[in-house]
Amino acid sequence: MxxxxxxxxxxxxxxxxxxxxxxxxxxxxxxxxxxxxxxxxxxxxxxxxxxxxxxxxxxxxxxxxxxxxxxxxxxxxxxxxxxxxxxxxxxxxxxxxxxxxxxxxxxxxxxxxxxxxxxxxxxxxxxxxxxxxxxxxxxxxxxxxxxxxxxxxxxxxxxxxxxxxxxxxxxxxxxxxxxxxxxxxxxxxxxxxxxxxxxxxxHDAIITSAKRMHEFAPLDQGEDVITTLASASVFHQWFAGYSYLCGVVINFPEEPETLMQDYREISPRFMLITPRQWQSLSSMTQIRINDAGFLKRFFYNLFLPVGYKVVDLRSAKKKVHPIWKVLYHIGDIFVFRPLRDKLGLVKTRYPVTGSAFLSPDFFRFFQAMGINLIQIYGSTEAGVVSMHPQDDIDNDSVGKVCPGVEIKISDGQEILIKGSSVFSGYYKNPEKTSQVITDGWFHTGDSGYINEKNHLFYLDRIENLDELSNGHKYAPAYIEGKLKFSRFIRDVMVVGGKNRDYLSVIINIDFESIGKWAEANQIPYTTFVDLSQKKEVGDLLRRDLQRVNNTLPERSKVRKFVLLHKEFDADEGELTRTRKLRRAFLQDRYQELIEAIYGNKREMPVVTEVKYRDGRKGVVETNLKIRSVYEEREAMN
CATH class of the missing domain: 3.40.50.12780 (ANL, N-terminal domain)
Structure with a gap:
């Protein structure tokens, strides 16, 4: 051979x-x-x-x-x-x-x-x-x-x-x-x-990326991993390298509905899932705690701040006082280990995320529970670029630059990559290839910087970075990521621009989470549309927006929000197949709504065509409420 x-x-x-x-x-x-x-x-x-x-x-x-x-x-x-x-x-x-x-x-x-x-x-x-x-x-x-x-x-x-x-x-x-x-x-x-x-x-590019992953997260022959990565994702091919290169056992779960039970039965040593899946696990954990009995909620609320305290001290490279260690150990016995068991992560050494931005709030949350979530940064064209070593996790970065990767930041703050993991070009598109590969450097289209410890920090796609009329620059993905830490928010798009004085957001509610909350609070509703426009739901989301605003610079604070009557849909072109926002398309599609937000309107009528499973088509009419984040009462609605 x-x-x-x-x-x-x-x-x-x-x-x-x-x-x-x-x-x-x-x-x-x-x-x-x-x-x-x-x-x-x-x-x-x-x-x-x-x-x-x-x-x-x-x-x-x-x-x-x-x-x-x-x-x-x-x-x-x-x-x-x-x-x-x-x-x-x-x-x-x-x-x-x-x-x-x-x-x-x-x-x-x-x-x-x-x-x-x-x-x-x-x-x-x-x-x-x-x-x-x-x-x-x-x-x-x-x-x-x-x-x-x-x-x-x-x-x-x-x-x-x-x-x-x-x-x-x-x-x-x-x-x-x-x-x-x-x-x-x-x-x-x-x-x-x-x-x-x-x-x-x-083949060389795929194997190079697989070896980089294995160097940062080594596994031995016979150890278990679980795959939920679609074949169309390049992460799937890199992940397969664990099987081919070192002989780990890849486990294929039965159905999405059995996934949590399958995780518990295998408890994989390495688990790579998308940011959206980690967001779902976070939301599911919070829902379960909210539905639990008084004692379980009491201990969770008592020890989660202890977990945060220990994580923050470790992140700052400060000594953890013995009293905090003891308290965390008690919390681990009664709260965190049972939660890890419910999630099927008791034996997981490398819980990993990649393919899109995940807010540092999620990293901090999982680390507080003893799940040391780490990040991979890479792309279809660039391969694996950076990854967190277990002993050097910076929640604000997307990992440490992998050995063998040549990287530099352009004058326009774009991340440029060179190395054996870079793709060979776009099929039948030499013009686009020559635009993104110049002198051997692949132009990622991502904005970022590198610190003195060789950690890479991702800001946003360059095309998404924007500024307000007052000159204040903002990164939509960062604000969206912090908002999605709420279990009540499934998706969100920040709206602004050079002709706007402030930021607004269009929100997709998490129907399951808010539905349970509504039932627990005896708030009747019939459909997604009905629930999304409830005053009580608006007040609930307003509190989440105020919480996030408290962590943002003054000029990055969100001023208005709309709870959309539907979810963003990949089949309608609103999302990519990797569930990323097609921002330009969304802004064009909801231009009338955006104009209403900045035109100081209180609501806007919408008519939406819906297609039922049996092929019938219908029409949904509603008035989308335009709410202020700092308006305590909406008497005019």
């Missing part, structure tokens, strides 16, 4: 080294099923040779769409083993988005999870003429589908087995031909400002 410069080469090594040891686990019908490295090798081999017999050649593209499951994991390796290029799509993509990426990438085959994804693909079948086969791995509901373009996973593996019988050495020969410098995957960026771009990423 040549140099280990591709994941398939690591697969061969691991199958020989750890043949009968567990590589993956999948929970199905409440039971964890294990797959050894030999099982994985055979699965990948048959899939790879099945694709080859269908006509897959080196450099061909194969699109993959579905949830994160072992079949998808094996398919990724099979595509790359044949020298193909993986094009992973978000499982919640709508048909038009799928068609664009399949066509733009020139995908020859599509591998899909189930009936839902197949239905979307058949809907656009005539729009994707280059696709020769659609292969699905979950046969449920597919019995009566007879379209000749369809093929089941099992049939593909049968073809692969026959091909292997005729060409017993071919699989490993194909893998040996692969080079680290070749493109392994095309990841389509989330497209906050336009159509998604296909970032070409080599």
């Amino acid at each position: 040549s140099e280990l410069d591709t994941y398939p080469k690591y697969l061969i090594r691991n199958a020989k080294l750890w043949r009968d040891r567990v590589a993956l686990r999948r929970k199905d019908f409440g039971i964890w099923q294990s797959y050894t490295w030999e099982d994985c090798y055979q699965q990948v081999k048959r899939l790879c040779l099945g694709l080859v017999s269908l006509g897959l050649k080196a450099g061909d593209k194969v699109s993959l769409i579905g949830d994160d499951e072992p079949e998808g994991f094996w398919a990724e390796a099979a595509i790359q083993s044949a020298g193909g290029i993986l094009v992973a799509l978000w499982s919640d993509s709508i048909p038009s988005e799928i068609a664009y990426i399949i066509n733009h990438s020139d995908s020859k085959f599509v591998i899909a999870e189930d009936q839902e994804q197949v239905d979307k693909l058949l809907e656009i079948k005539n729009d994707i003429p280059k696709v020769e086969k659609i292969i699905y791995w979950d046969p449920k509901g597919m019995r009566k589908y007879e379209d000749p373009i369809l093929m089941s996973y099992e049939d593909l593996k049968k073809i692969g087995s026959l091909h292997a019988d005729k060409h017993p050495e071919l699989f490993e020969e194909l893998i040996a031909r692969g080079k680290g410098s070749e493109v392994a995957q095309m990841s389509y960026t989330s497209g906050t400002t336009g159509l998604p771009k296909g970032a070409m990423i080599t």
